[in-house]
Amino acid sequence: MQDTIQSDLSKNLGRVKSNTMADSVEVKLRQYLKKMSFKPGDALPKETDLAEALGVSRNVVREALSRLRMLGMIETRKRKGMVLASPDILQAFERVLDPLIIDDTTLRDVFELRLVLEMGLADLLYKRMTDADIDELEDIANSEINKDKSFLVKNEIAFHGKLYEMTGNSTLKRFQIMLLPVFAYVITLVDKPTSGKIDHRGLVEILRNGTKEDFKKGMYDHLKPHFDRMK
């Protein structure tokens, strides 16, 4: 009992964070960029000036800038200095969304997040999809007749990927691609992939002739094995 209290301590209390200069400078710089309301492409002060203004070594400034650069917030060019850039919001995400390094709880959360997205696609889909889209989707669905398992897995990705693409929302599409490894990983953890009552061709049929509500129902049936396994 004493042991459990002790082992829980580190988890419950966490560790005190000792902020480094680089941390502070990073925050300062971000505030500075916002306050000055720079537009993408605008030139930024050079490293030495920043270091002097902030009263820290160029080393510290570079560590902070290195972080912003990773996030795509700034770009640096020799001689020219730094310029502001429009950060790619998913770039940072990509680096940490690895099934092997995130904890189990988050992994499960992300898995569910994917299910939520999939269930919520319908409204966007029915607003934006074209007949050509459905044709293409049908081709994908039809191509999986009498194929081996590895092909099915690839096709599963292609099918759902096409669904996201049909929403016309490229951020959403990229998000889905990033979620794929998590999905694949969780699938292998629990059991062999099972498909629900409705398969891909069923979904296509609904998209072509059914209502938005039909599709939501169909998608739920398609994903039902995952929902059943939850909690």
Added chain:
Amino acid sequence: MQDTIQSDLSKNLGRVKSNTMADSVEVKLRQYLKKMSFKPGDALPKETDLAEALGVSRNVVREALSRLRMLGMIETRKRKGMVLASPDILQAFERVLDPLIIDDTTLRDVFELRLVLEMGLADLLYKRMTDADIDELEDIANSEINKDKSFLVKNEIAFHGKLYEMTGNSTLKRFQIMLLPVFAYVITLVDKPTSGKIDHRGLVEILRNGTKEDFKKGMYDHLKPHFDRMK
């Protein structure tokens, strides 16, 4: 014409990315961490050793480590060295998801992403929500009778926030919090906030007595002004 070709060039070709040492080292380190399959809490080599092994200066190593530290992948402690940590997948996201610095297209995409999430919540909700949850939600909804606009905005956030909370998915909940500024910003951009046919109390009523399908329909009606404004 010559001008357009020239101006298009930079857009179509993009800029050549000159990878710095810090970039390479960051990738190397990430690969290293994965390959060695460290568990959170495991000790990592010290900076000087890494620098020597990689054949770069400690400066470069520190820039790379600074990035990983920002992402929460590692933690450093004096004297002890570095240890692996479970990265907070949303921490990085938080820093770039600022309406003021991301481009308009992405902003719209993220706005839609929020709508998709909201529409997809139903299945998780109906699986996990308790009567106590609905009671609390009802309190929030009822508290907005005869209140001024600023109160309504806060309550809007509280209500939808509670919905996310009821899914029992803390990552989802945090995600929603991060999306809030984007949502608020886009709202102010287009026009004054309008609520759909169904208000919060209507949604509560459905949760208490209606089916999952009723709720999906109700949520769509609630968000309909946003959907109508799309595209």
Added chain:
DNA sequence: CTTGTACTATATGTACTACAAATATACAAA
């Protein structure tokens, strides 16, 4: 057997200097 104190070794944090590398800018040449 727990708690308090002091000490020490050591890894990170910060500063500074020096130079390499790239390239925006200006200017000359065709």
Added chain:
DNA sequence: TTTGTATATTTGTAGTACATATAGTACAAG
């Protein structure tokens, strides 16, 4: 007007030095 060339300037990298915090240890006290 375009193309080549030189130069100045800024980032990128290396290396040294020292400050700072702290894990680990030992030992005393309760």
